[in-house]
Amino acid sequence: MNKKIVFFLAILVVIAGCVVQSPQPTQSPQPTQQPVSTEGIDQIVKEALPRVEEKEQIKQEPVKVAESEIFARITVNEGDLVKLDLDATDPDGDPLEYTFSAPLDSEGKWQTEIGDQGKYPASITVSDGKLKTAKQILIVVKEVNLAPELSGVKDLEVKEGELLELQFLAKDPNGDEITWEFSAPLDSEGKWQTEVGDRGEYSAHVKISDGELSDEASFKVNVIAVNLPPELKVNTNIEVKEGEMVNLAPKVTDPDGDDITLTYSGWITQEKYQTTYDDAGKHKVIVTASDGMHQESVVVWITVEDVNRAPQIHGLIIN
Secondary structure, eight states, X not given: OOHHHHHHHHHHHHHHHHHHHOOOOSSSOOOOOOOOOOHHHHHHHXXXXXXXXXXHHHOOOOOOOOGGGEEXXXXXXXXXXXXXXOOOOOXXXXXXXXXXXXXXXXXXXXXXXXXXXXXXXXXXXXXXXSOEEEEEEEEEEEOOOOOOEEEOOOOEEEETTOEEEOOOEXXXXXXXXXXXXXXXXXXXXXXXXXXXXXXXXXXXXXXXXXXXXXXXXXXXXXXXXXXXXXXXXXXXXXXXXXXXXXXXXXXEEOTTOOOOEEEEEESOSSSEEEOOTTOOEEEEEEEEEEOSSOEEEEEEEEEEEOOOOOOOOOOOOOO
16 A cells, blocks of 8 residues: 555544544533544545555556565566466465566466567565565566578579579578578579570579578579570682682581571572683672571672683684
8 A cells, every 4th residue: 555645544543533532621511522423534544445456456567676576587488478376375264366567467477479588577466355465576588599481482494694693582580690502503692694505404402591590492493595596607708710619618606506507699509619711700609507596697709810811723724
């Protein structure tokens, strides 16, 4: 009960007693004085007591206490349920009522959660309806390290020549720093610059760790082949003399390893040509290489130099 209210009630009772027991002068008899009724004061006391009791029950906020005042220490892990089982008796056999301060509920329970790490003072009060006994306890919640979690892991596709960058997600329930590990063909940053010829399916692995616990997953990377045009090399300026052989001699390769078909158009329609004495001049030839999907063409200029030939005697005329 609040000390100020108790003190106030005590003053009222003292005043009432003084009024009732005040001595009368002896020199002149007075009529017998009727006792002063204390009904009003009793009513004040009755009305005040429930309000004080109610105030004490409402005030359930945790109170910081010294170690020497702690009645019991309870240690749990984050996520555990705190449940108090009290052993209390009353010498008079009166029924008992229990009240608990936060973080405990009205039943003396508290379901802790991840992030509740710390020390929590609380009070326990036992009452028989008239008298009360209170004890202070300390609830210590220990941090529980939970493993980091990977998400968004799935099989991936990329075209030859493209850069693969992983977009997987990770989180740590405790807010710990996360480190990543990747298997080949990925680098330490989870990237892979593919090249022509990397077509095929690859198995890969990713692992995350908070330094103590980890999470990992496997996935596949499918590199899709990209058809590239063949590469054609040929001398674009050829000079020969009449009567000499023209040899275009093209060199061709295909990045995808496809079969190549060569065609010739223009002045000549084949790779080699035997010039004649009537071929003098500059001629245009187009060489084309094709893999059936893409093609590469090169224009070749062939210059045939005129050759001065000696006169010929075809016969003799006699007059």
